[in-house]
Every structure is written in structure tokens, then in C-alpha cells.
Amino acid sequence: MRVLVTGIDGFVGSHAAEYLLGIPGVELHGTHYPGETTGNIDHLRGRITLHEADIVDAVRIRNIVAEVRPDKVVHLAGQAFVPTALRDPIGTFSVNIMGGVALLDAVRRQAEASGAGPDLLMVSSAEVYGRLHAEPITEESPVRPDNPYAVSKASVDLIAQVYRRTFGVRVSVVRPFNHAGPRQSPVFVASDFGRQFALIAAGKSAPVVRAGDIDTRRDFTDVRDVVRAYWAILTHPSEHTVFNLCSGHVVAIRDLIDILQRVSGIRVTILPEESRKRGGDAPFMAGSYALLHGATGWEPTIPLEKTLADVFAYWQTAAGIPT
Secondary structure (H helix, E strand, O other): OEEEEEOOOOHHHHHHHHHHHOOOOOEEEEEEOOOOOOHHHHHHOOOEEEEEOOOOOHHHHHHHHHHHOOOEEEEOOOOOOHHHHHHOHHHHHHHHHHHHHHHHHHHHHHHHHHOOOOEEEEEOOHHHHOOOOOOOEOOOOOOOOOOHHHHHHHHHHHHHHHHHHHHOOOEEEEEEOEEEOOOOOOOOHHHHHHHHHHHHHOOOOOOEEEEOOOOOEEEEEEHHHHHHHHHHHHOOOOOOOEEEEOOOOEEEHHHHHHHHHHHHOOOOEEEEOHHHOOOOOOOEOOEOOHHHHHHHOOOOOOOHHHHHHHHHHHHHHOOOOOO
16 A cells, blocks of 8 residues: 655654554655755655655646555645744745645546545644634534634635545545644644753753743644544545544643653743743634544544653653753
């Protein structure tokens, strides 16, 4: 079985690669941006066929799909950080919308040429639901994006659904909530906190954790559970098109610090910084994965304490912070 993962060198892509390479019979292909480092997957060299590609280059993407003739495709390439989208909405719209359309159309053309195109997973985001949701969010909740990143994801999310209805492309859409794990960029809160604790443990920083709004409440899923869910969707055909992906358990941002104090054995002082606060964030965001569980049997297995312990360990070792 040939599997193509776009953005395979990224945080989630590298974990997807590790998971997929553990499945017997998988021949793994992945795209990465020309000139970008591939440090996240260097330990997998020789086991993945890499293809350089800018995801917005529709001709290049079409040629890769035609060459690989994948059975399954996971679309991870894109711009994933809300503040970056606020600074560069045009670039975010280009990468996330037109990059997604380029892949959807390449898959459509491959299906028309061969008579049987691949199953495609389009990774959207729970950001499409907007903010101020007091109840757990389901797939029936209204889509109300309220920042450029969310709009870009909502757009390609809806376009994918059109490609399924109009062109018969076998595409499913997944809307993941917050996820965390080793190799995540420190621009994201769990990784940022893990890095700060690792610096403190190494004597490189005072026992102070700088944070934004620590009362915001979010649903975090371990990235290794996330990639397992992606594969479950791809291998369980369903009448449903859209699936939420979350843990079903909400914690306050301050709880991440409490957990890291326990796993590291370090006591810290929390220093709030206005520059770290993201204006317009929903104070509470909870999801339901009931539809995903019903369709595939998937459920999260990795507790948040394990996730954060692994993030802390990653920053201590893989990122070169001495212990």
C-alpha cells in the first residue's frame, strides 16, 4: 500500500511517518518544502521516498500524485499558527487554501485517469468553530471562523466537502483540537512550557515560567494518538465526511504548568506577560469525538501527563539542552 503524506517533515508529519512505517506493507512517500531542513525525519532516512514540492505548485503536486499513485493521502502541509496568519493573511490563504485545492484536484485527476483514486484525509482545524462555545462542540456545531487561519481552514474544509459531493473524490475532513508532543515548535504553548522547564532544569534559566492567559481552557490530545486517528479515518470508510478529533477532556493552561512541575520535580513561579496573550481567544473550548469513535472505534490512550513528560524530555535531549 502506497501512502503519501504532505508536509511529512513537520511535527505531525514526522509522527505520522513513524506510525505508518510500523504498518506492514506500507510504502511511504512524503513531500517537503524545497530547501527546508528535514531534521524531524532524518532518523527515518532510507525508509521514506521524499519529494520536494511547494504545496501551492499545482503542476508539481499533480505530477507527484501521478508518479506515486498513492492508495492513501494525508494532507498536513500548511501554515498552522494563528499569530502568523494575523501577520500574513495572504500567505496563509495561499498555502492553506490553494495548497489544499492543488492536492484535491491532483487526486481528482488521478481518479479520472486510473478509475480508482486514493482515499484522502484533509486536515482542517477546530478553529473553524470560532469561539464562545459553552457546550462540547460536535460536527453539527456552526462553523464561524474568526481569524485568518481559521478562515483558511474553513475554506479548504468546505472545498473538500464539495470535491466529495461533486467529483466523487474519496476525501474525509478531520478537525483536530489542540495537540502536543515531542518535536512541536515552541511557538505552541505545551512545547513552550516544556522548553522553559528544560532550560530551568539545565540551570540555564531561573525557576520562572513566562505565560500568557493561564485561565484559558483547552482540549489537548497527544500527537501519537492524533496520527493513529488519522489512519483510522482513512481505513474505515464512512458515510460521514467530517470528524472532530479531541480527547474529550478540558484543562486550563495553568494545569500544564502544574503537570510539568510534577514530572520535572521543579517548582516555578508563573510570570504573566501581556505579549504572550492572544487577543480574541475563546476562554473555553471543548470537543466531542463521539462520531469518530462510532465510525472507527478510535479513542485517546495517552494521558496528558505522559505527553508533557515526553515534551520535557525532548527539550532536555533532542534539542541539545544539557541535563
